[in-house]
Amino acid sequence: xxxxxxxAIQERVRVLCDLPAYTTDTxxxxxxxxxxxxxxxxxxxxxxxxxxxxxxxxxxxxxxxTQPGIELVSLPxxxxxxLRLSWQKSATQDLPMEVASVDNFDAWPGTWSGVxxxxxxxxxxxxxxxxxxxxxxxxxxxxxxxxxxxxTDQLVLRAGWDLWIGxxxxxxxxxxxxKDPSDIGGLLAKVEGDMRAQLRRDRxxxxxxxxxxxxxxxxxxxxxxxx
Numbered sequence: 001x002x003x004x005x006x007x008a009i010q011e012r013v014r015v016l017c018d019l020p021a022y023t024t025d026t027x028x029x030x031x032x033x034x035x036x037x038x039x040x041x042x043x044x045x046x047x048x049x050x051x052x053x054x055x056x057x058x059x060x061x062x063x064x065x066t067q068p069g070i071e072l073v074s075l076p077x078x079x080x081x082x083l084r085l086s087w088q089k090s091a092t093q094d095l096p097m098e099v100a101s102v103d104n105f106d107a108w109p110g111t112w113s114g115v116x117x118x119x120x121x122x123x124x125x126x127x128x129x130x131x132x133x134x135x136x137x138x139x140x141x142x143x144x145x146x147x148x149x150x151x152t153d154q155l156v157l158r159a160g161w162d163l164w165i166g167x168x169x170x171x172x173x174x175x176x177x178x179k180d181p182s183d184i185g186g187l188l189a190k191v192e193g194d195m196r197a198q199l200r201r202d203r204x205x206x207x208x209x210x211x212x213x214x215x216x217x218x219x220x221x222x223x224x225x226x227x
Contacts, residue, residue, distance in 0.1 A: 010037060013169045016166065038149075039169075041165055044146060058080070060144055064138040068132060070132065085097045097138075117130060117132075160194065161195065
């Protein structure tokens with residue numbers, strides 16, 4: 001997928017809204033435009049997650065390590081939603097972990113050797129039941145979403161998504177300026193419609209058009225061709 005600089009999106013917004021170069025003294029400051037781009041990218045991540053599935057675009061994985069006697073382990077940076085958590089019990093055993101029930105929330109005695117541990121998400125951490133008795137490796141598969149923190153950040157996007165972010169940011173700028181955003185809103189709606197259609201194709205695939213004419217799709221050749 002294409003890689004787009006946040007600064008390139010900011011420049012597109014500046015041109016769309018006829019803004020001066022961003023500084024600390026301009027009506028839309030450099031810090032303000034970064035915050036607005038961040039809001040737009042988070043809106044995009046939500047739209048993608050609702051229309052398709054976050055794991056199609058933002059899935060990643062890493063390995064966490066527990067500490068003996070400590071029931072909490074920190075979630076990885078950029079974590080948005082959990083897709084799968086497993087315990088790497090050995091080189092050949094990767095055991096999926098289940099969400100703990102309310103009955104497991106009290107301290108769970110015992111070691112991990114005789115049970116498959118459970119977990120729950122607690123703030124920015126994973127709480128483990130029972131409390132780890134040693135250093136254990138956990139494989140976490142999760143969605144990151146989009147959340148830029150600097151103009152130099154790079155966003156990995158599908159083609160056209162950067163245009164949506166730019167237009168959405170321009171709408172936010174117009175709102176702050178108390179100006180009519182209808183000219184940008186119409187283009188945003190068109191881009192979003194195309195994007196939603198692509199998300200549906202990504203999720204469900206392209207349906208084959210069936211030939212319903214006599215002989216079509218029934219194993220009979222047409223003009224010497226099978227179709």
